[in-house]
Amino acid sequence: AQSVTQPDIHITVSEGASLELRCNYSYGATPYLFWYVQSPGQGLQLLLKYFSGDTLVQGIKGFEAEFKRSQSSFNLRKPSVHWSDAAEYFCAVGSLYGGSQGNLIFGKGTKLSVKP
């Protein structure tokens, strides 16, 4: 069955420190992978996406993610976190030819808190 796992429910980092949010997926077809960010009371905003090609993708707000097929992972990284990065982060997977009628499958989210 297709699934997305974000192992960390809540992460706290100090401002200026580096960040890595983990995402693992189980998907039978070639996946499309996404990271979204959600500020409190808002909708989700797309940070970056991977379809094919270079496995290191750059996104908005200084975020990047690396697709590792052998580990079924798509971890999100940022070299230096800013207080404004505090939010909920969702990983999602989909496929043009896969299950779930082509709908994205979302992880349960990781809440990021930033310490001054």
Added chain:
Amino acid sequence: EADIYQTPRYLVIGTGKKITLECSQTMGHDKMYWYQQDPGMELHLIHYSYGVNSTEKGDLSSESTVSRIRTEHFPLTLESARPSHTSQYLCASSGFDYGYTFGSGTRLTVV
């Protein structure tokens, strides 16, 4: 600038009232979705549509209904609101690249 619009942003309504949450997009996307999300929690897909006159129920059972008479419009209706319907409702659409664009959400409180 948002290309998908949800109204109202906030709604407080009494038990038993009928409500319609509006969602419109200007991108010409065929696929549209409704998610229910409690604060700080995961997304639950409640309805989706692949085009005009197409509607399907999602993974989470919901007492709401949807319609898709026009490509750009995907309203969600609750015939009789209950306190258990209190939640945030997010609308999204997707085009050929399968990335979703989300609206800002409607926060519904039923008292």
